[in-house]
Amino acid sequence: MKVSATDMDGNEQILALVHPAGVIGDxxxxxxxxxxxxxxxxxxxxxxxxxxxxxxxxxxxxxxxLLRRSQ
Known part of the structure; x- marks a missing residue:
């Protein structure tokens, strides 16, 4: 899975790639x-x-x- 954010100009920034058994979220x-x-x-x-x-x-x-997985 790809975690991304879009800035005010519409540009996508990929923040993370989540692999199987990965954790998504803060x-x-x-x-x-x-x-x-x-x-x-x-x-x-x-x-x-x-x-x-x-x-x-x-x-x-x-x-x-959980902290280890979130890094």
Missing amino acids: LFAPFTQHDVVALTESQLCTFAKADLNRAVDAYPALTKA
Whole structure:
């Protein structure tokens, strides 16, 4: 998948290429202004922020794993 943003002049900037099992999104921002385009057949698994917060509270190692994947 391709994560990109478009500037005010309409120019696209590719921010990331997400490979299988990759993470899309900013864990610490309330919202983002990025486009995500599937470059091949893809499946997504989404989590509500409240559910994710409960999971990282219950499993502290999850926080480190998510941070590693987001770099």
